[in-house]
Amino acid sequence: MKQWWRRWTYEVPLAIGDALWEVLVVQLAALLDRLTVRKVIAFIPVAIIVLAYYHRIPIPPELILVGDFLAYIDIFSVLILLGVLSRVATILFVVKQAAARIVTFAGSVAAHAQRLDLRHRRERGASTRPRREPGRSEDDRPYGGIWDHVAIA
Template sequence: MWKQMWRTWTIDKPAALGEWLWQILVVELAALLDRLTLRKVVALIPVVIVIAAYLHRIPISPEVMLLGDVLAYIDIFSVILLLSLFSRAATVLAAVKQTVDQIGAALHRLAIALRRGDGRHRRTTGGGPRKQPAREKNEDEDVAIVPGLAWV
């Protein structure tokens, strides 16, 4: 009986305690760390700050409390940040699209103007000689062929 009790308290109980500690400190901790994400760690930071402040009677500045709130509600904060970035990107893309459309329209008008200026493809309206204008126009009085384009 003494040998059995001795064996139980010197071998079996310490072995069971070691198995229990191994289960808690190694296996369960590894499982917890596998499930732990950066978001969960960030969400715990404000809790730690508040607990430390209350335990040590440290006054917390409003900035730290705001930081804690932002960290606690990081999902909502990140959505608001992404929406603001997308709206700015949409504005920039709209401005780029408008600029590209204006450049395309100007190139189209330029192509039409260059086709109009070609004298080889004009149709003759009559069999007689061309009439000369009553007075010669000055170059400065001519109307621009392509509106919005300045000729130098």
């Protein structure tokens, strides 16, 4: 009797607790590790179909449409991807054209700014060539003007 009591009050509850731990913690964690968003999305139409055939709960047609959409998510995702890629190509084309126009505009602005000479360092009436010094007389020249044609270092 003592052995029976020990078994049903100690060993059986421990075995049940170990089994619950295995199922609810260990195996559930392993399932969640393998679970992906795609698997969850693929399971939603199955749940909707089960609810639809369970006649006690009426299901609106919108929910059935969502289920169909999720069932064909691969086809829709390819179509959406193709649409996005075509838009990306269009956007890249427009950006390239805009960049080319900006470069052309910047070049023309730079050329125009150089022609305008925005610095205004000289007066309008000032000459642009340096002035020559008046010629010296023979008396003012060193060595009497003999060495004019030879450069003195």
